[in-house]
Amino acid sequence: xxxxxxxxxxxxxxxxxxxxxxxxxxxxxxxxxxxxxxxxxxxxxxxxxxxxxxxxxxxxxxxxxxxxxxxxxxxxxxxxxxxxxxxxxxxxxxxxxxxxxxxxxxxxxxxxxxxxxxxxxxxxxxxxxxxxxxxxxxxxxxxxxxxxxxxxxxxxxxxxxxxxxxxxxxxxxxxxxxxxxxxxxxxxxxxxxxxxxxxxxxxxxxxxxxxxxxxxxxxxxxxxxxxxxxxxxxxxxxxxxxxxxxxxxxxxxxxxxxxxxxxxxxxxxxxxxxxxxxxxxxxxxxxxxxxxxxxxxxxxxxxxxxxxxxxxxxxxxxxxxxxxxxxxxxxxxxxxxxxxxxxxxxxxxxxxxxxxxxxxxxxxxxxxxxxxxxxxxxxxxxxxxxxxxxxxxxxxxxxxxxxxxxxxxxxxxxxxxxxxxxxxxxxxxxxxxxxxxxxxxxxxxxxxxxxxxxxxxxxxxxxxxxxxxxxxxxxxxxxxxxxxxxxxxxxxxxxxxxxxxxxxxxxxxxxxxxxxxxxxxxxxxxxxxxxxxxxxxxxxxxxxxxxxxxxxxxxxxxxxxxxxxxxxxxxxxxxxxxxxxxxxxxxxxxxxxxxxxxxxxxxxxxxxxxxxxxxxxxxxxxxxxxxxxxxxxxxxxxxxxxxxxxxxxxxxxxxxxxxxxxxxxxxxxxxxxxxxxxxxxxxxxxxxxxxxxxxxxxxxxxxxxxxxxxxxxxxxxx
Amino acid sequence: xxxxxxxxxxxxxxxxxxxxxxxxxxxxxxxxxxxxxxxxxxxxxxxxxxxxxxxxxxxxxxxxxxxxxxxxxxxxxxxxxxxxxxxxxxxxxxxxxxxxxxxxxxxxxxxxxxxxxxxxxxxxxxxxxxxxxxxxxxxxxxxxxxxxxxxxxxxxxxxxxxxxxxxxxx
Numbered sequence: 001x002x003x004x005x006x007x008x009x010x011x012x013x014x015x016x017x018x019x020x021x022x023x024x025x026x027x028x029x030x031x032x033x034x035x036x037x038x039x040x041x042x043x044x045x046x047x048x049x050x051x052x053x054x055x056x057x058x059x060x061x062x063x064x065x066x067x068x069x070x071x072x073x074x075x076x077x078x079x080x081x082x083x084x085x086x087x088x089x090x091x092x093x094x095x096x097x098x099x100x101x102x103x104x105x106x107x108x109x110x111x112x113x114x115x116x117x118x119x120x121x122x123x124x125x126x127x128x129x130x131x132x133x134x135x136x137x138x139x140x141x142x143x144x145x146x147x148x149x150x151x152x153x154x155x156x157x158x159x160x161x162x163x164x165x166x167x168x169x170x171x172x173x174x175x176x177x178x179x180x181x182x183x184x185x186x187x188x189x190x191x192x193x194x195x196x197x198x199x200x201x202x203x204x205x206x207x208x209x210x211x212x213x214x215x216x217x218x219x220x221x222x223x224x225x226x227x228x229x230x231x232x233x234x235x236x237x238x239x240x241x242x243x244x245x246x247x248x249x250x251x252x253x254x255x256x257x258x259x260x261x262x263x264x265x266x267x268x269x270x271x272x273x274x275x276x277x278x279x280x281x282x283x284x285x286x287x288x289x290x291x292x293x294x295x296x297x298x299x300x301x302x303x304x305x306x307x308x309x310x311x312x313x314x315x316x317x318x319x320x321x322x323x324x325x326x327x328x329x330x331x332x333x334x335x336x337x338x339x340x341x342x343x344x345x346x347x348x349x350x351x352x353x354x355x356x357x358x359x360x361x362x363x364x365x366x367x368x369x370x371x372x373x374x375x376x377x378x379x380x381x382x383x384x385x386x387x388x389x390x391x392x393x394x395x396x397x398x399x400x401x402x403x404x405x406x407x408x409x410x411x412x413x414x415x416x417x418x419x420x421x422x423x424x425x426x427x428x429x430x431x432x433x434x435x436x437x438x439x440x441x442x443x444x445x446x447x448x449x450x451x452x453x454x455x456x457x458x459x460x461x462x463x464x465x466x467x468x469x470x471x472x473x474x475x476x477x478x479x480x481x482x483x484x485x486x487x488x489x490x491x492x493x494x495x496x497x498x499x500x501x502x503x504x505x506x507x508x509x510x511x512x513x514x515x516x517x518x519x520x521x522x523x524x525x526x527x528x529x530x531x532x533x534x535x536x537x538x539x540x541x542x543x544x545x546x547x548x549x550x551x552x553x554x555x556x557x558x559x560x561x562x563x564x565x566x567x568x569x570x571x572x573x574x575x576x577x578x579x580x581x582x583x584x585x586x587x588x589x590x591x592x593x594x595x596x597x598x599x600x601x602x603x604x605x606x607x608x609x610x611x612x613x614x615x616x617x618x619x620x621x622x623x624x625x626x627x628x629x630x631x632x633x634x635x636x637x638x639x640x641x642x643x644x645x646x647x648x649x650x651x652x653x654x655x656x657x658x659x660x661x662x663x664x665x666x667x668x669x670x671x672x673x674x675x676x677x678x679x680x681x682x683x684x685x686x687x688x689x690x691x692x693x694x695x696x697x698x699x700x701x702x703x704x705x706x707x708x709x710x711x712x713x714x715x716x717x718x
Numbered sequence: 719x720x721x722x723x724x725x726x727x728x729x730x731x732x733x734x735x736x737x738x739x740x741x742x743x744x745x746x747x748x749x750x751x752x753x754x755x756x757x758x759x760x761x762x763x764x765x766x767x768x769x770x771x772x773x774x775x776x777x778x779x780x781x782x783x784x785x786x787x788x789x790x791x792x793x794x795x796x797x798x799x800x801x802x803x804x805x806x807x808x809x810x811x812x813x814x815x816x817x818x819x820x821x822x823x824x825x826x827x828x829x830x831x832x833x834x835x836x837x838x839x840x841x842x843x844x845x846x847x848x849x850x851x852x853x854x855x856x857x858x859x860x861x862x863x864x865x866x867x868x869x870x871x872x873x874x875x876x877x878x879x880x881x882x883x884x885x886x887x888x
Contacts, residue, residue, distance in 0.1 A: 005812040010876050012744040013829050018848040021749045023739040027731045030760045657749055689845060
């Protein structure tokens, strides 16, 4: 063997072992290409009227390559408009290239775009990424259920109630007088509600009639009991009244009950059998509850402590104050979401135009509001879109365009800083779009194949006006209306609150809902979502139903009859026992490196070589059971891969040809909703180097980040 | 599924695609080009009646077709970077010795193990070259040596790896 040849072969091996360039499975692609070629050959033979010949196929065009060699081409533009390119306006991610070629090829591509549009419709696929978008004059589909204020509608909250131009389809306004007309709620839900923004969609005609609290609680009990019967699971015994009282204090007030409070609760029991209900009502109206739940929501919205990536323009404390006031005044959750998404005003308390709600978006305004986009999707819609900022997501079905269409709603957002007055104002300004045509303000994003996609504001298939002029359309307000009117919003809200109270939601994780991750109890989730909407998005009502249900009062002890109910091992929860740690609830909010040292946990992975064989299931369960306060990382590390296999895209990511930094960044974004710090990147690269390119190293990093997230959520509760 | 050639096409592809792909990579193809040419290789083979004379013969035949596909692609590509292998028959013999009867799986496993016997500097140099795709100048700068020194270091590392692999498979 010559040196040169041997070197060449070893180098190819090193590219595979170190570089991660593994051979793909091409069987399916080759067979499909072969079949297509055979069919074409047979057709050609029939047309020619000759006898079949094995050589007939040889003259046919070669099968399309697996990797098209086409040069990156900018997306087509509406043919009736000359594109003005202003590269200086564009961010890194959306910077288009080869514009001269684009101008020359625009006409040609327009034809291709029309064909693509036809194909997309033909196959019922969403049209819009590489294909031509409708021009400004084309009719734009609008949300049939969202309120459309007249052009001269005043800014909320100063405006008066409006009526929809199309009363049969639009949602009625939320003027105080109309809120009074909302059907009566359950027996305990008659507290006065504050006024809502006048153009916020309310009282969807699809909403069901509100049920009484007792009916909803009975439904929860029945559905969960049905699941226990189907799985032959005997629920854990109920806790005592003392334990229940302590649990309710922990979950609603964020602290343990004192001895006197427990005694008072027991005294109340002797007088009144509705003592549990009375305690819940008292706690729900307490300042402690408002503060505790504001902290929970703030953790979900921006992380457990101040966001390290944000500068001093963002105040978590101010956001907590805003949220606490919202809880205290029973502000409906749809109004809270609307205000957070459409907020404008000064961040500094004491300012004339101070608005604490602006802190949510201020925390994620950087990088073209990528973080705000993802958090909006995650918290208000229960969907993870962070992966789709870079590519389509095969497991969740989310397309890359979906992320950027949502992101387009935030492009009018602007931050004004006055250094002398130390004043930061979140406001909106006209968005001219990538090409400078404000009436048709688009944004571009880069596709994985190097081409460019184009996006306009679009939510769940509903487009709004393409104009970037604030006087034409206030994009964030339109988004807020669409979000709070969506079914996803209701489902995500219920799933999150349920998980706070039980320790597990109907999906795991709670912010990755969708067909790829079906809920454990879909009927219950949907019913609670409908009831939440019917009860005017009164989240305290939802808390009341859950806390007064029988499963909430079950012991957390695992019994031999309930061994199947083990969501911590990857199964779906049956809620036959109480899962939540007594010191708080779980959440999958972003993590702060001040709370958990992610890089330290990654370095620990390097020092902990994989064992030859995973622990036996019995030993695993025993260790988990005996050491409930064990480090989350250790618990996860104890699990065999079959229990924590990770998402389906992990192996593909591990074997992809992406550089290690990109792979690590991808995993961080997916799990922690942020990019790694330089220290964390170094630590993660150590893990990869230590495993010599073994694809399972990426999974180890993923598992470690998941563990850090759990540790962060726990520490955030303490 | 058309099956005009009287043999199991899927099985032929499944058993040989890795070997063909790795062979093309060893010839110098980038991963995407190796994907395309692997497909073209099998499509070309499937156009004609195929008789199975055994695994080794089949693998050799597929390599020949793959090499022809590579040359054709280079000719069609015009200015595309030309991958030239002096004495392709000698290269084939070297490849046969490396790939064995498992498309090189055993050797790659040995390669993974042998990487651990390298010095940290040699391993870092190879990782920068093959994982990070750094230039020789960058590697030299990172290690504080000349480019010539970096080249020699990697050359010696590869030689050591080859010897280690051979030793493991004896």
